[in-house]
Structures are given as structure tokens and as C-alpha cells.
Amino acid sequence: xxxxxxxxxxxxxxxxxxxxxxxxxxxxxxxxxxxxxxxxxxxxxxxxxxxxxxxxxxxxxxxxxxxxxxxxxxxxxxxxxxxxxxxxxxxxxx
Numbered sequence: 001x002x003x004x005x006x007x008x009x010x011x012x013x014x015x016x017x018x019x020x021x022x023x024x025x026x027x028x029x030x031x032x033x034x035x036x037x038x039x040x041x042x043x044x045x046x047x048x049x050x051x052x053x054x055x056x057x058x059x060x061x062x063x064x065x066x067x068x069x070x071x072x073x074x075x076x077x078x079x080x081x082x083x084x085x086x087x088x089x090x091x092x093x094x
């Protein structure tokens with residue numbers, strides 16, 4: 001019997017700029033009260049704001065729930081940096 005792999009896709013939902021749900025998450029790169037960085041199916045996702053918290057993390061499903069005041073959402077295609085030789089620590093401390 002063959003196993004079929006289901007593409008997870010990516011979705012970002014935000015309600016009232018304070019409660020969010022992200023799917024298609026591969027890795028949580030970093031998080032603090034002012035910024036959450038997620039590696040998603042569509043590239044790096046930067047969420048900036050105030051009092052940000054990761055409420056629930058389910059990497060098996062690739063889901064993250066967050067809360068706090070969201071002020072900015074930005075995607076970047078920087079996913080290849082680690083493959084090009086930059087370490088995670090170098091990325092965090094630049």
C-alpha cells in the first residue's frame with residue numbers, strides 16, 4: 001500500500017490584530033515579546049508587535065497560535081541563508 005503525502009500549504013489568519021493562527025510552519029526560528037520569526041512553506045514570516053506570545057505550538061501539524069498586539073507582518077525569502085553557510089546564531093545576532 002502506498003502512502004500519500006498531503007501538502008500542508010500555508011495560511012495566516014489574524015483576528016482583531018491580536019489573535020492569530022499560522023499553518024504550514026516548518027520551524028520556529030525565534031520569539032520574544034516584540035517579534036516572532038517562523039520558517040513557513042512560503043518563506044520566513046516576521047510578526048512584530050507588543051506582548052506577543054506563542055499560545056500553542058504543534059510542529060507535527062505545522063501550526064502556531066499567537067496572541068498580542070500585531071503591528072507588522074513581513075515575509076522574506078531568506079530561507080536559503082542557512083544552506084548558504086550562515087548559522088542560526090549568526091542570523092540571530094546580526
